[in-house]
Amino acid sequence: MTTTHPDSARTSLREWATGVTVFAAIMLMIGGILDLMRGIAEIAAGDIFVPTRNYVFAFDLTAWGWIHLTLGVLAFVVSFGLFMAATWARVLGVGIAGLVIIAHFLSLPYYPVWSIVMITVSGFVIWALCVMRKDDVFVPFESPPNT
Numbered sequence: 001m002t003t004t005h006p007d008s009a010r011t012s013l014r015e016w017a018t019g020v021t022v023f024a025a026i027m028l029m030i031g032g033i034l035d036l037m038r039g040i041a042e043i044a045a046g047d048i049f050v051p052t053r054n055y056v057f058a059f060d061l062t063a064w065g066w067i068h069l070t071l072g073v074l075a076f077v078v079s080f081g082l083f084m085a086a087t088w089a090r091v092l093g094v095g096i097a098g099l100v101i102i103a104h105f106l107s108l109p110y111y112p113v114w115s116i117v118m119i120t121v122s123g124f125v126i127w128a129l130c131v132m133r134k135d136d137v138f139v140p141f142e143s144p145p146n147t
Helices: 006-044 061-083 087-106 112-130
Strands: none
Touching (some): 006 087, 006 112, 087 112
């Protein structure tokens, strides 16, 4: 007769959820750093990006620089909360990744390939933060279960 160990299934699910959270935290941190650098580049030298004529969502490149700089800083800060498995960081991470998608969609004519890459990365971050339940995430400072 074989016995099943429900704890091993729970442990593997917890390890998977923790891995997905760390993935989201790292991708949000990298995206934040890259958005931060893009924002600085747009603010410092507006002639780096060539705008498309007659674009509906035309903004000044300095304005885009401040938008990307702000989103980059917020994404970078929230990623540290994700490393601690904080619920507020998951909620803010989804929100910030959504705003990054919108910002990069609106700035497609200025830097199209990079905007598509960042939209894809932010989509993976949203997926990673929404796919797991709170009960599955490993909390770094919780006490181990009594067996």
